[in-house]
Amino acid sequence: MFLDAKKFREALSTFATGVTVVTTKDGDGESVGMTASSFNSVSMSPPLILWSVAKNAKSAPAFKDAPYFSVHVLSSNQIEISNRFATSGADKFKNTPHIINENNVPLISDCTSRFDCKKYAVHDGGDHWIVLGEVLTFEDSKREGLVFSGGSYATATLIK
Numbered sequence: 001m002f003l004d005a006k007k008f009r010e011a012l013s014t015f016a017t018g019v020t021v022v023t024t025k026d027g028d029g030e031s032v033g034m035t036a037s038s039f040n041s042v043s044m045s046p047p048l049i050l051w052s053v054a055k056n057a058k059s060a061p062a063f064k065d066a067p068y069f070s071v072h073v074l075s076s077n078q079i080e081i082s083n084r085f086a087t088s089g090a091d092k093f094k095n096t097p098h099i100i101n102e103n104n105v106p107l108i109s110d111c112t113s114r115f116d117c118k119k120y121a122v123h124d125g126g127d128h129w130i131v132l133g134e135v136l137t138f139e140d141s142k143r144e145g146l147v148f149s150g151g152s153y154a155t156a157t158l159i160k
């Protein structure tokens, strides 16, 4: 079936999401990361999450090969980090406070939450790879999360 790509993208963008940065190291030991809103929970037992990476992204081979990666849920004051990690070819880690964990994964500071994963599976998803991770550890700071909706950043207003 033929779909109008622009209208399809617009319709998909009505689904408000959080914003994450997913990080790992490539085979040369270089830190790799990209902004991703495709993150979702999958399973409680075992604890699984997923996200999808465009096959034509520079970071795609690293994420396909890496045994470990971390998903950082960005806080509402991390728009700059979101934009930096959405810019292909940028020196993404230079001005981003981070440490390297015991699995050689760069961890970005001051996020809302973080999920440290071991690669569980990579599935074909058309022009994306669907990456499943088994969560080994996580952190939850309770900071206000960043929202992405209709192509714009937002914050969530809670309905009481």
Ligand SMILES: Cc1cc2nc3c(=O)[nH]c(=O)nc-3n(C[C@H](O)[C@H](O)[C@H](O)COP(=O)(O)O)c2cc1C
Pocket (backbone or CB within 6 Å): 019, 033, 034, 035, 036, 037, 038, 039, 051, 052, 053, 054, 056, 057, 058, 059, 060, 082, 083, 085, 086, 087, 088, 089, 090, 148
């Ligand atoms: C809010 C937001 C969400 C995004 N979500 C995804 C995503 O889930 N998967 C993806 O492949 N690209 C996503 N992107 C685009 C990538 O972040 C962008 O293409 C990035 O430049 C890829 O980096 P690389 O080419 O250096 O690997 C998103 C961008 C933004 C701004």
